[in-house]
Amino acid sequence: LTYRESHFALELLHNSNLVTSMDIVEVNPLIDHNNDTAEQAVGLVGSFFGETLL
Structure with a gap:
């Protein structure tokens, strides 16, 4: 996974x-x-706990 894809996956897990x-x-x-x-x-x-990349 790229760094950005990792953020996206963790955001999905949070949601x-x-x-x-x-x-x-x-x-x-x-x-x-x-x-x-x-x-x-x-x-x-941070992404796992709900922060967004933008």
């Missing part, structure tokens, strides 16, 4: 009201250049 939990794996800050991975993870979790 379905079928998901009751979510497992989030850690981001390794030692190999996360410029905090890119952490920022993407925060954005994806």
Whole structure:
């Protein structure tokens, strides 16, 4: 999936009201250049909780 497709899938899951939990794996800050991975993870979790990409 692309980053945008991942956002869309998580928005659909949020709107379905079928998901009751979510497992989030850690981001390794030692190999996360410029905090890119952490920022993407925060954005994806936001989509799961109802934020929209726009």
